[in-house]
Amino acid sequence: MNRLLTRRTLLLCVGLLNACAAVPPPTSLPPASGSSGDDVPSVPRLIRPAQPNCAVRSLAAQLSGGDLARLSYTTFAPSLSTQASSATLAGLLTATRTAINTNYYGFSTVDLQALHETWEARFRAAFGSLKQAIPSAADALMNQYVSGVNDEHTFYLDPADYRALQDQSSGAPTPSPRFGFQFAAVPGEDGVVLTDVGAGTPAEDAGLKRGDTILSVNGAALSRSNQTDGDAASAYSGLLGAAVKSGQSVTLDIRRGETRLSVAVTPRIIASSALPSGQLVGPAYLLRIPSFATEGTAQRVHELVRAAQKAGASRLILDLRGNRGGLVSEATAVSAAFAPKLAGQTLEFLDAQDYTFAYQGSGAVGQVTVSGVCFSGSQPLTTIQNPALWNGPLEVLVNADSASASEVVTETLQNVGATALGEATVGVGNTATQIGGLPGSRGLSVTVARSRSLGGAYLTAKVAPNVTVADDLKALAHGQDLPLQAALTRGQ
Numbered sequence: 001m002n003r004l005l006t007r008r009t010l011l012l013c014v015g016l017l018n019a020c021a022a023v024p025p026p027t028s029l030p031p032a033s034g035s036s037g038d039d040v041p042s043v044p045r046l047i048r049p050a051q052p053n054c055a056v057r058s059l060a061a062q063l064s065g066g067d068l069a070r071l072s073y074t075t076f077a078p079s080l081s082t083q084a085s086s087a088t089l090a091g092l093l094t095a096t097r098t099a100i101n102t103n104y105y106g107f108s109t110v111d112l113q114a115l116h117e118t119w120e121a122r123f124r125a126a127f128g129s130l131k132q133a134i135p136s137a138a139d140a141l142m143n144q145y146v147s148g149v150n151d152e153h154t155f156y157l158d159p160a161d162y163r164a165l166q167d168q169s170s171g172a173p174t175p176s177p178r179f180g181f182q183f184a185a186v187p188g189e190d191g192v193v194l195t196d197v198g199a200g201t202p203a204e205d206a207g208l209k210r211g212d213t214i215l216s217v218n219g220a221a222l223s224r225s226n227q228t229d230g231d232a233a234s235a236y237s238g239l240l241g242a243a244v245k246s247g248q249s250v251t252l253d254i255r256r257g258e259t260r261l262s263v264a265v266t267p268r269i270i271a272s273s274a275l276p277s278g279q280l281v282g283p284a285y286l287l288r289i290p291s292f293a294t295e296g297t298a299q300r301v302h303e304l305v306r307a308a309q310k311a312g313a314s315r316l317i318l319d320l321r322g323n324r325g326g327l328v329s330e331a332t333a334v335s336a337a338f339a340p341k342l343a344g345q346t347l348e349f350l351d352a353q354d355y356t357f358a359y360q361g362s363g364a365v366g367q368v369t370v371s372g373v374c375f376s377g378s379q380p381l382t383t384i385q386n387p388a389l390w391n392g393p394l395e396v397l398v399n400a401d402s403a404s405a406s407e408v409v410t411e412t413l414q415n416v417g418a419t420a421l422g423e424a425t426v427g428v429g430n431t432a433t434q435i436g437g438l439p440g441s442r443g444l445s446v447t448v449a450r451s452r453s454l455g456g457a458y459l460t461a462k463v464a465p466n467v468t469v470a471d472d473l474k475a476l477a478h479g480q481d482l483p484l485q486a487a488l489t490r491g492q
Contacts, residue, residue, distance in 0.1 A: 043101045044101065052354075058372070059349045059351045060449075088131055088134065089131075093123060095444075096142070100149065105449055107430070107431070108150045142158075152403075152428045159440065161443070162442055177247040179240070179265055180202050181197045181198065183240075185230075185236060187473055187474045191214055192213065193212070194208060194209070194210055194212045194213070200270075202268055213477040215260075217239055217251075222236050244267040247266070249265070251264050255477070258478065274291045275297065276304055280308075285317070286319060287317065289319065292323065293326035298333030298384060299333075299384055302384055315490075317396075317397065318413070321397050325406065332359055339412055340359050340387075343358065344359055344454050345454065355372045356372070358371075398465060400471070407426070407429030421466065429463060469483045
């Protein structure tokens, strides 16, 4: 069972669309705080200049450590961490305002200085001295504080969520056994419905599928009594979590459609990454991309597109439901399997050293390249071996949990005639984000760039589907995947 994260924490980073990296320190830092006192110094809000200063290292290069294709989760740069990142409340607040004031470049009109001062006062009222070590109770307040920026791509991560995102990006093994599925409480009913089953996981090995509804675990019924959907989901998560800890076989009583089955699943340590998978569904090929966060995602997509062509699929359905984003290089290379001439974007940064990411194909090799206002020519980032190109009918499935890179990819494919089905997306497709560390093993996502298409226009924040179909969990729990069925019907 993969850990269920909140909607906001899964709006994956960017790196340049959606990658993840360390927040660089400002050119000059305020006096040390958090280490020896409880002062939270003011940090100047940087403003985008009319012309870039190409004599200094770009913000994008600082975020990525100089490698724009291989962004990774790290802590703040040493010059900042030694001065202001001690694991105290003062250090946490200082690092947060520094990261926001020196990197934020989204569309929010909030007075950031007033926001910082308001929340410093609230932390003092709640905790007294800011010299103390960061208590767990601070996480709820930090979430409200950063939410005050009023930008869905700028959000706070508590230690567990930050660790989970680090693991997902690197593909590191899970810290304990897992089933390998995602679930949600069935609205108004007992049980949980599986919304995603990871490729190569114990759940897939046991034959579990999206839409299966778990009704009991080792004989213990998932009954909600009078609980709300949220409370029921928490209770069910606890029951499943307890069953998985031993690593022993777990018996799940499930409903598939209206048929009852008993399935034994043995949880094990699995990779935290979620890679694409594909299968024929009648004459159509269903290609599921759960995330763009792991390197190698795009190469796998090109291989699956070739598999669809080899199998004689007459149409392809790209499932991006619940996909919260990932790496810009991976998303660009995925778009290239369907729309190579439009795959890419320009990212505008606070320092005005903007970068353009694009795809270039040449026979057996394709590459995502980057060009910048402060250097001539282009540099290769990601290489795709034996790139594929799908020319047949294409549908894209999205829902209210599709965000970031998945929104960019969907908009790109709509521009070449693909039909998007499902629900309106989260609404962060016109910005790019970076995630870095905060004191106390916390994390912070900051919108660091505005996104333009290769044609020059700002991308759309929220993707509107061409065909609106509710991704109804209750219907799914009874064997009806409505968006998928609508896509399949179009091909008849």
